[in-house]
Amino acid sequence: MEFIAYLCTLLIIIGLILNTTNMKISHIEHLGIAVQSIEESLPYFTDVLGLECYATEVVEDQKVKTAFLRCGEVKLELLEPTSPESTIQKWLDKGNKGVHHVAFCVEDGVAKGLAEVSEKGVRLIDEKPRKGAEGLNIAFLHPKSTCGILTELCEHPE
């Protein structure tokens, strides 16, 4: 009897720990920076800051062209709209420019992260992970529930 009571207490404690464990964010994977033209903006990052642009990629479904630069462990992702319908073009048209989003690398997976933040009341833009630039699994959280910062969760595929 005593053993069963002990076991129940242990299970309750484990349950409480699991329920309050936060997802593991290892680092900022990249900063998304909106620009009207990569060609015109790149020299600032390469010639003035001395960063290396190591890749460019068009992400068709997001209607953007991207250019990636390394800055230590963090990357900068320049985002140029490829269509007037691009979410980046709409953001620029409203007079915004510069840092558009912050992407966090989630060690224990984007799907788990989404479930956890949703449980905590955060509004999701993507209900489940999808493919983003560089083949990462990504999902966005709405800036209205993330202190005004458009937030991306991402993970490198296995």
Ligand code: CMX
């Ligand atoms: N950072 C902070 N706030 C932002 C924002 C941003 N980047 N973009 C929009 N908002 C705010 C707006 O200011 C607006 O606030 P107010 O209502 O107070 O004015 C609110 O969010 C709603 O914005 P909206 O202009 O009405 O724009 P939409 O609802 O059409 O879209 C968003 C906003 C965030 C849902 C949309 O941009 C989105 O789905 N983003 C995720 C995908 C994405 O950004 N893709 C481009 C990058 C792709 C890549 O990295 O490869």
